[in-house]
Amino acid sequence: xxxxxxxxxxxxxxxxxxxxxxxxxxxxxxxxxxxxxxxxxxxxxxxxxxxxxxxxxxxxxxxxxxxxxxxxxxxxxxxxxxxxxxxxxxxxxxxxxxxxxxxxxxxxxxxxxxxxxxxxxxxxxxxxxxxxxxxxxxxxxxxxxxxxxxxxxxxxxxxxxxxxxxxxxxxxxxxxxxxxxxxxxxxxxxxxxxxxxxxxxxxxxxxxxxxxxxxxxxxxxxxxxxxxxxxxxxxxxxxxxxxxxxxxxxxxxxxxxxxxxxxxxxxxxxxxxxxxxxxxxxxxxxxxxxxxxxxxxxxxxxxxxxxxxx
Numbered sequence: 001x002x003x004x005x006x007x008x009x010x011x012x013x014x015x016x017x018x019x020x021x022x023x024x025x026x027x028x029x030x031x032x033x034x035x036x037x038x039x040x041x042x043x044x045x046x047x048x049x050x051x052x053x054x055x056x057x058x059x060x061x062x063x064x065x066x067x068x069x070x071x072x073x074x075x076x077x078x079x080x081x082x083x084x085x086x087x088x089x090x091x092x093x094x095x096x097x098x099x100x101x102x103x104x105x106x107x108x109x110x111x112x113x114x115x116x117x118x119x120x121x122x123x124x125x126x127x128x129x130x131x132x133x134x135x136x137x138x139x140x141x142x143x144x145x146x147x148x149x150x151x152x153x154x155x156x157x158x159x160x161x162x163x164x165x166x167x168x169x170x171x172x173x174x175x176x177x178x179x180x181x182x183x184x185x186x187x188x189x190x191x192x193x194x195x196x197x198x199x200x201x202x203x204x205x206x207x208x209x210x211x212x213x214x215x216x217x218x219x220x221x222x223x224x225x226x227x228x229x230x231x232x233x234x235x236x237x238x239x240x241x242x243x244x245x246x247x248x249x250x251x252x253x254x255x256x257x258x259x260x261x262x263x264x265x266x267x268x269x270x271x272x273x274x275x276x277x278x279x280x281x282x283x284x285x286x287x288x289x290x291x292x293x294x295x296x297x298x299x300x301x302x303x304x305x306x307x308x309x310x
Contacts, residue, residue, distance in 0.1 A: 010088025015058035021284030025172040025192040026120035032286040033061030035272035040069030051080035063270040066120040070097040074124030093117035094136030134174035141197040152167040193218035201233040203303035
């Protein structure tokens with residue numbers, strides 16, 4: 001039996017949407033998607049198999065970047081996903097591979113570099129248009145910080161992305177690691193989503209989330225369970241989280257992901273993993289129901305946002 005037309009509750013492949021339906025750049029997508037960075041840990045066959053399993057489980061929003069595995073991850077996505085799957089592939093620019101560096105990427109913020117990165121994504125994914133490209137800024141949240149010629153004005157970056165959208169090479173523009181002020185400045189350009197570091201234990205960007213909700217912009221948090229770098233708190237370490245997990249018979253990680261979905265209706269998740277069992281658990285988090293008492297206990301967990309630069 002062939003694929004069905006995607007609907008609010010079923011994907012193009014006929015799978016129930018994990019987490020229910022969400023909205024991204026005017027399309028309906030499953031609220032639990034997949035972040036592809038960890039595919040670089042696998043060989044090609046295993047990476048393709050994991051992506052195929054994600055589609056079977058109802059994932060139809062995959063987040064990637066050319067600098068993941070120096071192009072390997074994009075090539076795998078291009079090979080594994082079929083047009084009939086109806087998967088929305090989102091990529092990002094603002095960095096480039098640096099395999100010999102202390103970390104395997106370096107910033108690439110200049111407009112010419114952004115254009116080159118889009119072209120790299122098009123070739124790697126084997127497509128004529130990347131539906132949505134996020135600009136990864138370098139002035140907010142944990143990670144690399146811009147200096148020297150990498151200190152680029154946001155308006156100059158938005159100008160080249162707008163040109164690429166007009167040319168049809170990208171479909172929509174998003175932002176990543178962005179301040180509230182920068183998001184406000186960018187709104188006239190038309191912003192489809194924001195990806196910031198955000199979790200139950202790191203809610204410093206709550207005002208940014210609320211602006212996204214008011215403007216109909218998807219909120220796609222990375223580091224959704226905290227603890228990505230030393231010094232950042234971990235969701236799974238919180239007593240309220242472990243207590244809720246015991247009561248509901250799920251894992252602390254599933255509680256952390258479920259809280260994000262309950263917290264704001266414009267939230268879409270892209271948890272990453274290289275493990276099939278963890279992929280299944282992440283998808284199942286979309287079915288975890290949190291009652292009012294549990295939500296109140298989780299909401300009371302203090303936010304301890306870190307701002308760690310590499």
